[in-house]
Amino acid sequence: MDIIRTVFIAFPKGFYTTLKHLFKKPVTRKYPYERREMAPRYRGKHYLEMYEDGTERCVCCGLCAAACPADAIFMEGAENEKGERYARIYEINLLRCIFCGFCEEACPEEAIFLGHEYEFSDDNRDSFIYTKEQMLENRPKEKPFKTIIRRVRRIF
Numbered sequence: 001m002d003i004i005r006t007v008f009i010a011f012p013k014g015f016y017t018t019l020k021h022l023f024k025k026p027v028t029r030k031y032p033y034e035r036r037e038m039a040p041r042y043r044g045k046h047y048l049e050m051y052e053d054g055t056e057r058c059v060c061c062g063l064c065a066a067a068c069p070a071d072a073i074f075m076e077g078a079e080n081e082k083g084e085r086y087a088r089i090y091e092i093n094l095l096r097c098i099f100c101g102f103c104e105e106a107c108p109e110e111a112i113f114l115g116h117e118y119e120f121s122d123d124n125r126d127s128f129i130y131t132k133e134q135m136l137e138n139r140p141k142e143k144p145f146k147t148i149i150r151r152v153r154r155i156f
């Protein structure tokens with residue numbers, strides 16, 4: 001009886017399920033060859049912005065560190081030859097960070113942003129101390145609409 005049920009009910013049911021999905025578009029991706037486009041508001045690895053002339057936007061005011069609920073940001077300020085303040089050291093501990101985006105919200109200089117980079121796994125804890133140089137390097141090319149938004153925000 002069991003064999004009859006297997007052959008005439010279970011097998012056709014299984015084949016039907018296979019056939020049903022055979023011609024559908026696959027939902028899986030060939031990662032890492034095919035990468036997923038992240039949502040516009042996705043919060044990944046941070047980056048630091050610069051002015052058009054190449055000077056750093058960050059003035060080491062410490063507001064981002066004060067807003068950080070995970071105490072993940074460390075910085076040390078200094079002054080350049082023009083007497084302008086900048087961050088001599090600026091580090092984010094990515095193991096502590098919870099990617100809440102509060103640092104981005106708190107920054108009055110629009111210097112720090114959370115990007116779309118999500119591939120930064122490692123087996124060495126030290127590599128998760130993300131330095132200023134790495135953050136500057138990681139910044140994407142600014143899109144024209146972002147420049148416009150910046151200017152509008154500055155007016156209001």
Ligand code: SF4
Pocket residue numbers: 064067068069070071072073092096097098099100101102103104
């Ligand atoms: S994203 Fe949140 S937790 Fe991470 S550094 Fe910024 S404020 Fe801190």
Ligand code: SF4
Pocket residue numbers: 057058059060061062063064065075106107108109110111112
């Ligand atoms: S990133 Fe922004 S909030 Fe943080 S220290 Fe620099 S200027 Fe201040």
